[in-house]
Amino acid sequence: MRDVLLDVRDLAKAYGRRQAVDGVSFHVRRGQTVGLLGPNGAGKSTIVGIISGILDADAGTVLLDGAAVGTRGHATRRRIGLVPQDLALYDDLPAIENLKLFGALYGLKNAALAGRCAAVLELVGLADRARDKPLTFSGGMKRRLNIAAALLHEPALLILDEPTVGVDPQSRNAIFETLAALQGSGMALVYTSHYMEEVERLADHIVIIDHGKVLADANPAELYARLPARAALHVELAAPLSGELAAGLARLPGIAGVSGESLAWDVRLEDGTQAIAVLDWLRDRGQVPVHFATARARLEDVFLDLTGRSLRD
Numbered sequence: 533m534r535d536v537l538l539d540v541r542d543l544a545k546a547y548g549r550r551q552a553v554d555g556v557s558f559h560v561r562r563g564q565t566v567g568l569l570g571p572n573g574a575g576k577s578t579i580v581g582i583i584s585g586i587l588d589a590d591a592g593t594v595l596l597d598g599a600a601v602g603t604r605g606h607a608t609r610r611r612i613g614l615v616p617q618d619l620a621l622y623d624d625l626p627a628i629e630n631l632k633l634f635g636a637l638y639g640l641k642n643a644a645l646a647g648r649c650a651a652v653l654e655l656v657g658l659a660d661r662a663r664d665k666p667l668t669f670s671g672g673m674k675r676r677l678n679i680a681a682a683l684l685h686e687p688a689l690l691i692l693d694e695p696t697v698g699v700d701p702q703s704r705n706a707i708f709e710t711l712a713a714l715q716g717s718g719m720a721l722v723y724t725s726h727y728m729e730e731v732e733r734l735a736d737h738i739v740i741i742d743h744g745k746v747l748a749d750a751n752p753a754e755l756y757a758r759l760p761a762r763a764a765l766h767v768e769l770a771a772p773l774s775g776e777l778a779a780g781l782a783r784l785p786g787i788a789g790v791s792g793e794s795l796a797w798d799v800r801l802e803d804g805t806q807a808i809a810v811l812d813w814l815r816d817r818g819q820v821p822v823h824f825a826t827a828r829a830r831l832e833d834v835f836l837d838l839t840g841r842s843l844r845d
């Protein structure tokens with residue numbers, strides 16, 4: 533496939549007897565944001581470590597533009613930027629000096645280094661804090677400085693490992709703005725998270741990982757389309773619904789399930805537009821809804837459907 537930037541094939545990695553990554557394959561196209569979603573311990577950090585050439589895999593290959601990435605493949609590794617889960621900053625060194633250190637590691641010097649430092653600080657919204665030390669920064673600002681450091685060498689692919697853990701909501705939004713700007717510039721991103729809302733918001737392709745394996749690899753619309761119920765209707769009635777009527781409701785076309793009792797009911801719908809038909813059906817039988825709410829299926833539902841477990845467990 534011509535537009536594939538990163539091709540991850542059959543990765544495996546064990547720590548002692550624990551198989552952390554167990555035959556993982558997926559790819560990232562140019563300009564695409566791939567969300568790696570999975571619970572804590574699923575293997576995301578290990579996958580990211582192998583992709584960015586920090587960890588050796590026991591088996592499998594990682595190709596960037598057809599060239600192998602490995603702990604010894606320096607030229608290819610340089611085309612990847614990694615924002616690790618653990619912050620790597622010198623707290624009492626001004627932000628700009630931190631960046632110069634990282635830049636020097638990438639071989640940047642003099643005017644080129646100064647130019648890149650200014651550009652990345654601007655991009656992450658820290659240009660006016662260049663001379664301040666990270667110890668005066670919020671968790672989110674430190675994270676943004678880390679993102680800046682990973683962008684100094686203009687990578688083709690930026691990998692972010694849980695970049696919003698421990699970050700306040702305002703800073704979280706600032707991080708999203710930075711990432712949106714990077715997406716706009718055509719950069720490919722790999723974003724790991726166990727926060728489904730974030731992955732839903734950012735990613736145009738989602739790889740769900742659990743116990744070191746890929747459970748799903750698709751765009752969000754495809755993931756939702758596979759669900760038996762893509763929406764839910766919660767309805768509260770003025771008078772209790774009989775068991776007989778509830779059973780009748782469950783038999784209506786497009787209804788995936790009915791649960792509840794007395795005044796409050798939840799109806800799982802194959803499609804959200806069926807909510808109107810359900811409300812009409814109830815009203816035709818003298819059941820007056822006093823309150824109702826509909827909700828679309830979320831990635832949480834996809835995970836639950838795939839594993840039988842909640843991602844938040």
Ligand SMILES: Nc1ncnc2c1ncn2[C@@H]1O[C@H](COP(=O)(O)OP(=O)(O)OP(=O)(O)O)[C@@H](O)[C@H]1O
Nearest residue numbers: 547550552570571572573574575576577578579694
């Ligand atoms: N250095 C290590 N030594 C031993 N076991 C490890 C090591 N690193 C990770 N593991 C184990 O490998 C499995 C996968 O861990 P990994 O950190 O890749 O998952 P994760 O999805 O990134 O989770 P988290 O978000 O909590 O970091 C876990 O069971 C973890 O305990």
